[in-house]
Amino acid sequence: MPQFFFALSLIALVLMLAAVWQAGTPSWKRYQQEYHRLESLGEPNAAAKAAVLNTGLDIRQDLLPGLQRVDRCTTCHQGVEDPTMKNAAQPFTFHPNLAPHVVAKFGCTVCHGGQGLATDKENAHGRVPFWPEPLLPKEYIRASCGRCHKEGEVPGVPELTEGRRLFESTGCRGCHKLNGVGGSIGKDLTEEGAVRRYPEWLERHFLNPNAVSPNSPMPNFHFTREQARALTFYMLSLTNEQMGSYYSSVRLIPSAGFGRQLFTEKNCIACHSIGGVGAKAGPDLLGVTKAHSAGWLDEQLVNPQLLYPGSTMPAYDLETNARKALITFMAAATPEDAQTILSGRPKPLSAEEAAIEGGRQSFARFGCVGCHGLNLQGGVPNPNSQGGEVPSLLHASDDYTKDEVIKIIRNGKQPPLENTAKPAPPLYMPSWKVVLTDEDINRIADYLWSLQSKKSGW
Numbered sequence: 001m002p003q004f005f006f007a008l009s010l011i012a013l014v015l016m017l018a019a020v021w022q023a024g025t026p027s028w029k030r031y032q033q034e035y036h037r038l039e040s041l042g043e044p045n046a047a048a049k050a051a052v053l054n055t056g057l058d059i060r061q062d063l064l065p066g067l068q069r070v071d072r073c074t075t076c077h078q079g080v081e082d083p084t085m086k087n088a089a090q091p092f093t094f095h096p097n098l099a100p101h102v103v104a105k106f107g108c109t110v111c112h113g114g115q116g117l118a119t120d121k122e123n124a125h126g127r128v129p130f131w132p133e134p135l136l137p138k139e140y141i142r143a144s145c146g147r148c149h150k151e152g153e154v155p156g157v158p159e160l161t162e163g164r165r166l167f168e169s170t171g172c173r174g175c176h177k178l179n180g181v182g183g184s185i186g187k188d189l190t191e192e193g194a195v196r197r198y199p200e201w202l203e204r205h206f207l208n209p210n211a212v213s214p215n216s217p218m219p220n221f222h223f224t225r226e227q228a229r230a231l232t233f234y235m236l237s238l239t240n241e242q243m244g245s246y247y248s249s250v251r252l253i254p255s256a257g258f259g260r261q262l263f264t265e266k267n268c269i270a271c272h273s274i275g276g277v278g279a280k281a282g283p284d285l286l287g288v289t290k291a292h293s294a295g296w297l298d299e300q301l302v303n304p305q306l307l308y309p310g311s312t313m314p315a316y317d318l319e320t321n322a323r324k325a326l327i328t329f330m331a332a333a334t335p336e337d338a339q340t341i342l343s344g345r346p347k348p349l350s351a352e353e354a355a356i357e358g359g360r361q362s363f364a365r366f367g368c369v370g371c372h373g374l375n376l377q378g379g380v381p382n383p384n385s386q387g388g389e390v391p392s393l394l395h396a397s398d399d400y401t402k403d404e405v406i407k408i409i410r411n412g413k414q415p416p417l418e419n420t421a422k423p424a425p426p427l428y429m430p431s432w433k434v435v436l437t438d439e440d441i442n443r444i445a446d447y448l449w450s451l452q453s454k455k456s457g458w
Contacts, residue, residue, distance in 0.1 A: 028119045031076040032057045035092050042084060059119060064107045066244025071107035071116035073124065080108075110241075111144040112136060132196045136236070140199045146237025147193070148247055153257045162227070163234025170221055171370025175427075178238070182367055183430045185217060194239040202232040217426030219370075219380045252321040259329025262322060264341050271313070275335030278342065282313065289331040297327050352446075359447030362440050371427055376451055385415040385425040397452045406445045409436070 040052040061072045079085030080095040080103060088094070101111070109116040113133045118124040126134035136144065146160045153161050167173075173182035176189045201212065206228035209218040223231070252258070263269070271282040278284075289297065299306065301323045304313040318326070349357060363369060371380050376393040396405060412431035417424065432441065 026119065027121060028059065028075045029057050031091060032078065035078045038079075038085070038088060038092060062104055062107045064105070064110075066247055067107065067110055068242065069107055069109060069116050071103075071109050072119055073108040073112075073114070073116065074103060075119055076121075076124070077108070109133070110147065111141060113144075132194055134196065134198075137199060140233070140236060143193075143199075143233040143236035146234065147239050147241060148243065149253055150237075151252050151258075153255055154253060155255050155257075157233070159230040159233035160237060162230040163232070163237075166223075166227055166231055167234055168365060169369070169374075171364065171367040171372075173365065173367025174370030174372075175218070175367065179240070181435060183370075185427060185430065189235065189238055191240045192238045193236045194241075197235070199232050199236060202235050203228045206231050215426075217382075252319065252325070254321045254324030254328055256325070256328045256332050258322075259325035259327070260333075260337065260341075262318070262326050263329055263333075264344070266316060267345075269338060269341050269345070274333045274338035277335040277338035285330050285333060286335070289327060294324075294327055297330070298323050301326065355443050355446045356450045357447075358440075359443035359445070359450075362436070362444050363447055366432070366436065366440075368444070376448070380427065382415065382425045382427040384418050384422045385427070386418050388418065390415075390427060393448060394451060396448060402445055402449055405448060406441055409441050409444060 036052050036055050040049040043049040043052055059072055060075045060078070061070055062074070063070055074080060076091045077095075079088055079092040081098065083094055085092050086094040086096070107116065108114070112135055114126040114135045115123055115128075115131050115133075118126075122128060123131075142157045143160065145154045145157050149160075167178075172178075172189075175183045175186035177184065178189050180190075203225075205212040206221075206223050207225065208220060209216045210220070268285075269278045271279050273279060273284045273286075275286040276284065292300075296307075300308075300313075301316060301318060303315055304311040305315070363372075364374075371390045372378055372393055373380070378390040378392040380390040381388065382390050400408070408429060410431065410433040413429040415425050415428055436444075
């Protein structure tokens, strides 16, 4: 027996000594020592090498109040801004294409995920219980661009643009809220990217919702793998993070593509031509960036009257990067661009047509198409509702008046049950009166009625 207790005491002593050693030699210190050794290899003489090897070991951290973060990632990843480390192994390797996202101003976790305050690998990478943002897989890191760059396009991340488009065009808002707008059948997606969701889970969910979440009311949209991937990128970008004024001011990337979008939306072609293609009321814009400096053009967009008293050009309320985007587009614009913009311009709408078009846009924007279909065809499975699916709206006028439809949109409606002993259908018409104005609701009704099968008396 004494021998047994002696062995236990010896084991306990060894464990205590190991704990003391580990506490005194944390992994970050070993990483820094190895980094200094790698640095010293490039020094020209023994004295310089010794100076590098004797560099003090300390925890490095970046205070980021504008992002409400504190990152200590560079305690181990010390070579991120050192080009001489481009061939080094992790965690010492150089981070290419970092500018303008300097570590001191942006940190690391806002893009990569992980737990910024931690100083050991497992905790820092966030793959631990209760931490909501684990380190993102390398192929999905670009999704984080959408956390800041919420408007316009993000060069090099076409998945974000496509994901946003799919979210709006397939009617996701019909069941999901995003920033307060949308239905309540599904979960609120405003902070979906801040929830502990692995990209692989999201992608599988878009490909087959019920296989991942049994009994999910979400229909299978039969997305392609590329579409599912684009939607996954978009979901990962949704964090609703509060950012300081500096980050808000640089979130719009002044790309030529976004400039073209603004040029089209502001109807610049109604007054200007490009290489002779377009209107003649204003100057031809072909080569305008060679004739005038970027600063002059920026002032012209801000205050046309200052440069040309009596100018008919309106003073557009555009923020700095939006004006840069317009100027970037004008630098590359061709007559072919002008012709494409002209050919895509819609003809003027009558008041009735404008109301119907507004209703069509609201029908898509607020997610009605998610259940009712782009062409009102319905057909989405809805277990235990009469007919077992969302009915077509193409013949709604057979059963309802226009005023009755407006009332249903405003107040909502539960579908009739197939079997009262079974659970209620997962899909139902929510009340939209808190989200939509009366004008929006009336326009949606106008749109629905414009697509009804015509019959006498209408």
